[in-house]
Amino acid sequence: MTLITSPESILDITTAAMQSTENERLKTLIISLTTHLHQFVLENQLTELEFEKALQFIVGIGQATGKNTNEVVLAADILGVSSLVSTINNLDLDGGSYAALLGPFWRKNAPLCAWGENISRSNLGGQPIEVRGCIYDEFKKPIAGAIVDVWHSSPVGFYENQDDQQVDMNLRGRFETNERGEFFFTSIRPAGYPVPTNGPCGELLRAQKRHPNRPAHIHFMISKPGYKVLITQVFDSTDTNLDSDPVFGVSKQLVGEYRTDAVSGVCQLNHSFVLQAGEMVFPAPPIP
Ligand SMILES: [Fe+2]
Known part of the structure; x- marks a missing residue:
């Protein structure tokens, strides 16, 4: 049984849970994305308030997307x-x-x-x-x-x-x-x-x-x-x-x-x- 022992240990536990993904490309991409996200959080010592703000932004771009607008595409665009x-x-x-x-x-x-x-x-x-x-x-x-x-x-x-x-x-x-x-x-x-x-x-x-x-x-x-x-x-x-x-x-x-x-x-x-x-x-x- 592997349990959390430190902030850094969460990444290993998380990616271990993803190992049986059948689609190889999906497995590679999600593990890589998860790794970068964990590193981002650690590097910046993300606060709970900042995390909440980030989630609100993602919810917000979804909610602002409608029949004539696509805020999700726009977000990908303005981030390069x-x-x-x-x-x-x-x-x-x-x-x-x-x-x-x-x-x-x-x-x-x-x-x-x-x-x-x-x-x-x-x-x-x-x-x-x-x-x-x-x-x-x-x-x-x-x-x-x-x-x-x-x-x-x-x-x-x-x-x-x-x-x-x-x-x-x-x-x-x-x-x-x-x-x-x-x-x-x-x-x-x-x-x-x-x-x-x-x-x-x-x-x-x-x-x-x-x-x-x-x-x-x-x-x-x-x-x-x-x-x-x-x-x-x-x-x-x-x-x-x-x-x-x-x-x-x-x-x-x-x-x-x-x-x-x-x-x-x-x-x-x-x-x-x-x-x-x-x-x-x-x-x-x-x-x-
Ligand atoms: Fe245009």
Whole structure:
């Protein structure tokens, strides 16, 4: 019989109780997580009040998650964990394609759109934008028939699900690449926006004196059977918050050149992506 003899002994007793986990990967992950948690508590000599606060935070992010918001995803984002997972699982391929976190606003089944279609379906004003690019494989061969799923915020920084002024699925669309692997869509230029600050994550950001404003960006999710789904974002090169993104999404490779045409006044973005061969697996949508 092994009983507790010291604070440190609790870890051994706890992990011993987990040894018969059948799923090897689950066993490894939970034992590792438990070990890190125990070390964290010991290292910081966590007080009971602090422990209670931590549990309240976890309960709080669950309670703040609802139909249109996902505070749990946001918590992973503002702690840099989402960005870390996305970075270690996606190689930076020659050609500069890089992954970025999914974020809390992707919706499944955005409208399938025609070549060049305008995804700005509500009258919001703003600067028109034309977005073009090409999807390649690892050998620089264009991929025809890839689906480029895009979503972005309005010129004042709201996604349609956060804004009564916008129709359902506004500023969202799916485009298929042509035989040369190209895609083209039109919209209005997105603005940066604050991550939601009315829940426990906002409280944490305020305590850390961090601003909540994401640099302006367009989200992309690119897929085709036989390739790993590429989830990424392309950031506005003119945004002043590129190096202080509250969710740590910006890498050098993902800063896009948003250029305004002097004659037409239209913003133009050209950005291409590389897909890795692999299994096409979609993430669970953070909101329906
Ligand atoms: Fe976003």
